[in-house]
Amino acid sequence: xxxxxxxxxxxxKVIECQYAVRGEIVILAQKLQQExxxxxxxxxxxxxxxxxxxxxxxxGQKSITFFREVLALCDHPAILAKSETQALxxxxxxxxxxxxxxxxxxxxxxxxxxxxxxxxxxxxxxxAIEARDGFPADPNDIFMTDGASPAVHMMMQxxxxxxxxxxxxxxxxxxxxxxxIALHGGSLVPYYLDEATGWVLEVSELKKQLQEAKSNGITxxxxxxxxxxxxxxxxxxxxxxxxxVEFCKEEGLVLLADEVYQxxxxxxxxxxxxxxxxxxxxxxxxxxxxxxxxxxxxxxxYGECGKRGGYMEVTGFGADVREHIYKLAxxxxxxxxxxxxLASLVMSPPKVGDKSYESYIAERDGILSSLARRAKTLEDxxxxxEGITCNKAEGAMYLFPRINLPKKAIKAAEEVxxxxxxxxxxxxxxxxxxxxVPGSGFGQVPGTWHFRCTILPQEEKIxxxxxxLTDFHKRFMDEFRD
Amino acid sequence: xxxxxxxxxxxxKVIECQYAVRGEIVILAQKLQQExxxxxxxxxxxxxxxxxxxxxxxxGQKSITFFREVLALCDHPAILAKSETQALxxxxxxxxxxxxxxxxxxxxxxxxxxxxxxxxxxxxxxxAIEARDGFPADPNDIFMTDGASPAVHMMMQxxxxxxxxxxxxxxxxxxxxxxxIALHGGSLVPYYLDEATGWVLEVSELKKQLQEAKSNGITxxxxxxxxxxxxxxxxxxxxxxxxxVEFCKEEGLVLLADEVYQxxxxxxxxxxxxxxxxxxxxxxxxxxxxxxxxxxxxxxxYGECGKRGGYMEVTGFGADVREHIYKLAxxxxxxxxxxxxLASLVMSPPKVGDKSYESYIAERDGILSSLARRAKTLEDxxxxxEGITCNKAEGAMYLFPRINLPKKAIKAAEEVxxxxxxxxxxxxxxxxxxxxVPGSGFGQVPGTWHFRCTILPQEEKIxxxxxxLTDFHKRFMDEFRD
Numbered sequence: 025x026x027x028x029x030x031x032x033x034x035x036x037k038v039i040e041c042q043y044a045v046r047g048e049i050v051i052l053a054q055k056l057q058q059e060x061x062x063x064x065x066x067x068x069x070x071x072x073x074x075x076x077x078x079x080x081x082x083x084g085q086k087s088i089t090f091f092r093e094v095l096a097l098c099d100h101p102a103i104l105a106k107s108e109t110q111a112l113x114x115x116x117x118x119x120x121x122x123x124x125x126x127x128x129x130x131x132x133x134x135x136x137x138x139x140x141x142x143x144x145x146x147x148x149x150x151x152a153i154e155a156r157d158g159f160p161a162d163p164n165d166i167f168m169t170d171g172a173s174p175a176v177h178m179m180m181q182x183x184x185x186x187x188x189x190x191x192x193x194x195x196x197x198x199x200x201x202x203x204x205i206a207l208h209g210g211s212l213v214p215y216y217l218d219e220a221t222g223w224v225l226e227v228s229e230l231k232k233q234l235q236e237a238k239s240n241g242i243t244x245x246x247x248x249x250x251x252x253x254x255x256x257x258x259x260x261x262x263x264x265x266x267x268x269v270e271f272c273k274e275e276g277l278v279l280l281a282d283e284v285y286q287x288x289x290x291x292x293x294x295x296x297x298x299x300x301x302x303x304x305x306x307x308x309x310x311x312x313x314x315x316x317x318x319x320x321x322x323x324x325x326y327g328e329c330g331k332r333g334g335y336m337e338v339t340g341f342g343a344d345v346r347e348h349i350y351k352l353a354x355x356x357x358x359x360x361x362x363x364x365x366l367a368s369l370v371m372s373p374p375k376v377g378d379k380s381y382e383s384y385i386a387e388r389d390g391i392l393s394s395l396a397r398r399a400k401t402l403e404d405x406x407x408x409x410e411g412i413t414c415n416k417a418e419g420a421m422y423l424f425p426r427i428n429l430p431k432k433a434i435k436a437a438e439e440v441x442x443x444x445x446x447x448x449x450x451x452x453x454x455x456x457x458x459x460x461v462p463g464s465g466f467g468q469v470p471g472t473w474h475f476r477c478t479i480l481p482q483e484e485k486i487x488x489x490x491x492x493l494t495d496f497h498k499r500f501m502d503e504f505r506d
Numbered sequence: 507x508x509x510x511x512x513x514x515x516x517x518x519k520v521i522e523c524q525y526a527v528r529g530e531i532v533i534l535a536q537k538l539q540q541e542x543x544x545x546x547x548x549x550x551x552x553x554x555x556x557x558x559x560x561x562x563x564x565x566g567q568k569s570i571t572f573f574r575e576v577l578a579l580c581d582h583p584a585i586l587a588k589s590e591t592q593a594l595x596x597x598x599x600x601x602x603x604x605x606x607x608x609x610x611x612x613x614x615x616x617x618x619x620x621x622x623x624x625x626x627x628x629x630x631x632x633x634a635i636e637a638r639d640g641f642p643a644d645p646n647d648i649f650m651t652d653g654a655s656p657a658v659h660m661m662m663q664x665x666x667x668x669x670x671x672x673x674x675x676x677x678x679x680x681x682x683x684x685x686x687i688a689l690h691g692g693s694l695v696p697y698y699l700d701e702a703t704g705w706v707l708e709v710s711e712l713k714k715q716l717q718e719a720k721s722n723g724i725t726x727x728x729x730x731x732x733x734x735x736x737x738x739x740x741x742x743x744x745x746x747x748x749x750x751v752e753f754c755k756e757e758g759l760v761l762l763a764d765e766v767y768q769x770x771x772x773x774x775x776x777x778x779x780x781x782x783x784x785x786x787x788x789x790x791x792x793x794x795x796x797x798x799x800x801x802x803x804x805x806x807x808y809g810e811c812g813k814r815g816g817y818m819e820v821t822g823f824g825a826d827v828r829e830h831i832y833k834l835a836x837x838x839x840x841x842x843x844x845x846x847x848l849a850s851l852v853m854s855p856p857k858v859g860d861k862s863y864e865s866y867i868a869e870r871d872g873i874l875s876s877l878a879r880r881a882k883t884l885e886d887x888x889x890x891x892e893g894i895t896c897n898k899a900e901g902a903m904y905l906f907p908r909i910n911l912p913k914k915a916i917k918a919a920e921e922v923x924x925x926x927x928x929x930x931x932x933x934x935x936x937x938x939x940x941x942x943v944p945g946s947g948f949g950q951v952p953g954t955w956h957f958r959c960t961i962l963p964q965e966e967k968i969x970x971x972x973x974x975l976t977d978f979h980k981r982f983m984d985e986f987r988d
Contacts, residue, residue, distance in 0.1 A: 027796045028758035029727070031826040035667050035690075043836050082617035092582040099844075100578035102571070108590035135564035136804075136811040170652050170814065173838045181689065185517050203837045207663065208517075245511070276510035314509045322618075329618040330843035332652065344513040354525050355685045356655045361812035362581075362844045 041206040044199050044465020049449050050076055053459045069457035073489055075477045076459040078254075078421045080327030080391075084482045088326050088387050090117055090380040091369045095331075097121035098133050098365055116379040124365055133361050139354040141168025141335065142361070145368040149335060152371035157301035161337065167349065168335045168367060170359045172284050172320040175336040177204050178352050179280060179316055182345075183245045184210035190242035191280075192230060196424060196466035196474070198254040198282070213237040213244055216469060219426065222415050223258040225249065227267045234275065246278035246314075247271070252285040252296065252419025255466050255476040257399075259294035259418040265302040269313065278314040279303075284334070285420040287324035290396035294418050300339065314340040321366045323421065325391040328370075333363025398486055399423065399479040405490040406477075409497045423477045424463070433504035445473040451500060456492040523688040526681050526947020531931050532558055535941045551939035555971055557959045558941040560736075560903045562809030562873075566964045570808050570869050572862040573851045575599035576606065577813075580615050580847055583607055598861040606847055615843050621836040623650025623817065624843070627850040631817060634853035639783035643819065649831065650817045650849060652841045654766050654802040657818040659686050660834050661762060661798055664827075665727045666692035672724040673762075674715065676707065678906060678948035678956070680736040680764070695719040695726055698951060701908060704897050705740040707731065709749045716757065728760035728796075729753070734767040734778065734901025737948050737958040739881075741776035741900040747784040751795065760796040761785075766816070767902040769806035772878035776900050782821065796822040803848045805903065807873040810852075815845025880968055881905070881961040887972040888959075891979045905959045906945070915986035927955040933982060938974040 127144025146163035153161035190213040321333035406414035414425035437447035445462035463474030609626025628645035635643035672695040803815035888896035896907035919929035927944035945956030
């Protein structure tokens with residue numbers, strides 16, 4: 025018999041799932057890159073400029089020295105006692121590696137750990153959360169994961185029973201959420217962020233969408249909030265967060281707080297507050313609200329995407345539900361230990377008085393201040409382009425400009441059976457090598473068009489990007505202006 | 507409103523999923539360990555002996571030096587050029603680290619990679635598969651994953667549409683399969699391995715179970731084969747593998763080959779053959795059969811469980827189905843880079859003439875020959891116990907002895923509402939500190955009772971385990987003998 029698995033006989037949930045961040049435009053970019061390698065004169069540019077994904081080190085950002093020193097020593101502890109090691113590594117990285125190894129049963133960095141992660145590392149993380157928030161954190165509430173994505177999947181798997189279960193998600197959203205909801209067979213209940221006011225999250229909008237979902241027979245189980253926002257870059261005001269907590273409390277919803285950009289805030293007037301801190305400051309404890317906070321080593325100033333470290337802090341669930349979350353974690357045994365160690369490091373970096381402190385601070389602040397400058401330069405550049413408006417990136421790593429496409433361009437896109445924003449991004453890529461992700465991958469108000477652009481290309485490349493983009497955009501508008 | 511998520515309102519598939527390897531007995535063991543730490547005289551033993559899980563480094567097995575040297579250098583490449591590094595690391599580990607860094611775009615070990623894993627590392631793995639099998643392997647068929655578990659989940663997610671889709675699984679089986687099938691809402695179609703003949707996989711049994719499933723309205727989509735076997739330790743004969751391939755070909759089934767123990771074969775009369783090699787040697791190519799092979803860095807002689815590295819080699823699917831597998835890989839962005847590097851290393855260890863070759867071989871053979879001795883010692887010990895029979899561990903890391911429990915013991919277990927094998931294992935743990943997993947977690951012929959015991963405790967501890975087990979077993983039989 026011929027092999028039986030065809031695209032018509034695979035799980036339709038897999039077919040429905042979309043993931044634009046690595047979708048069509050990126051596949052085209054990879055193809056162009058290969059063509060350029062084979063034939064450098066094939067295109068009017070020599071380099072693909074990947075602005076599609078929050079992957080800082082792929083664009084030349086350096087890793088933080090202290091973190092990598094500790095990881096190397098934990099990978100090969102045999103050198104800890106050697107005299108040459110003193111010359112190669114900072115004194116506090118050696119001390120930290122020893123401390124971490126002491127926290128690992130049998131000092132075995134090659135063993136599966138407790139399904140939630142190594143207890144000693146969870147102690148470190150819980151202490152860091154306490155210091156950050158001023159409220160207690162319990163290491164038993166920490167589930168360490170291979171980046172934030174598996175943690176999100178785990179919660180969706182727990183909560184979604186059928187397409188009658190809904191998850192409130194921002195539009196625009198990071199497509200991990202729509203993909204995970206599709207894979208688990210649930211319904212995405214959209215709520216729109218208000219672009220006109222800088223992507224504000226209005227609780228009135230949450231209420232409206234919740235009512236509409238209910239009237240369609242959907243049981244809404246959870247609210248996803250991404251703060252700082254992806255792809256929108258806004259940082260929520262504390263009063264706004266309180267209203268969101270109150271809404272979840274009133275409706276009995278799980279608050280799924282994507283807080284992976286907690287270290288990425290670029291404007292002095294805004295500050296990151298964890299939802300747990302906000303809820304606790306309102307007097308809401310364990311019994312009042314289900315709250316899950318996601319954190320990752322991939323973002324922040326460290327940008328260690330390839331290490332796949334992260335955790336979720338899970339509070340407010342009964343012991344019996346917790347047992348099932350533990351079981352889900354157990355089925356994959358544990359997250360990778362290198363990522364676990366790194367998660368403890370980013371939550372507990374060198375402190376005043378440590379040998380590495382000054383160099384660490386210089387590295388950290390160098391990255392964060394450069395990101396802030398890049399965000400501003402790109403925002404200003406977008407706002408100078410005909411028909412484009414762009415909100416400020418208060419935080420995170422992205423701009424999500426709106427483009428008022430001429431009717432002629434929309435028609436040209438329709439003629440090639442392409443969404444207009446994809447049409448623009450594809451032309452941009454083919455003519456300049458710049459990779460943006462079309463707004464349709466994140467969701468947008470119907471009839472509006474956007475794209476997502478990371479602020480991550482190295483600072484010296486930004487002027488060239490601005491020039492190429494500006495020239496392209498002029499040509500595009502000259503071709504299609506109504 | 508009170509929080510709404512209770513055990514009655516979570517996904518019933520999550521509730522149905524079981525994972526015995528980290529189940530009740532292990533939770534009890536962790537509790538005893540804490541009690542002993544607090545009060546060493548609490549139990550008649552000072553140490554919990556974890557024989558429940560294939561986690562060698564947690565029991566003192568050392569990591570392979572060369573692999574860890576390369577990982578440390580890739581974590582902190584800044585030291586590659588320093589003179590002290592020459593004194594601390596072997597020359598070929600430095601060379602290999604440089605080569606691997608050259609394979610990584612931008613030498614960025616902290617960047618997300620291609621969703622399938624770094625292309626250069628997949629080239630290395632494909633070349634190693636070719637050398638192993640004598641048939642071509644394509645790096646584009648390799649999907650690198652955080653251990654084998656996520657790869658298995660990915661295939662189940664792809665194939666299972668509803669409870670009407672069935673997956674043929676061995677009984678006994680490794681509970682990852684039953685857990686994953688339950689989580690994805692499919693039906694496990696059991697086929698029994700024949701204990702009397704050393705856990706032989708009879709194709710007549712496959713045919714019988716397939717027919718029965720069909721007559722129950724189940725569409726069987728895939729066959730899981732674990733070779734070498736877990737928990738059963740058998741190594742399939744090549745002729746048997748050919749018959750299995752023929753069966754999958756005839757029925758159009760996906761052959762899901764769990765080959766994570768490919769380096770763990772302990773008897774001279776058996777040899778590991780990959781299913782891909784067997785299929786290709788029969789003349790079956792890409793168009794003839796769907797074939798997926800799972801490999802992991804957690805097993806073999808390296809036992810690097812905590813690194814969560816692995817891959818699957820996916821062949822025989824159309825380009826359109828492959829696109830959906832790629833999309834599933836993309837949703838989690840990529841597997842951890844440390845695990846990716848390690849997967850390339852275990853598939854391409856030092857070669858004759860390399861500086862580390864001799865020490866590497868000594869480490870490798872030391873571990874493998876010790877494992878073979880431990881397997882034999884434990885097998886012999888089990889076979890000496892009243893009412894216990896134990897097949898040979900030809901490969902993998904486990905023994906799965908059968909225990910003919912006295913009726914009185916079965917009755918005593920029923921009185922406390924406990925499966926008889928769990929009853930035995932719980933008593934064993936409480937009286938000796940030895941942790942076995944009850945056979946019911948893996949599946950067994952109804953009315954028979956087993957447990958799984960790893961062969962991993964350090965060799966010097968084996969005599970004490972045998973003594974404690976023997977003493978306990980005598981007492982148990984004296985108490986319950988009919």
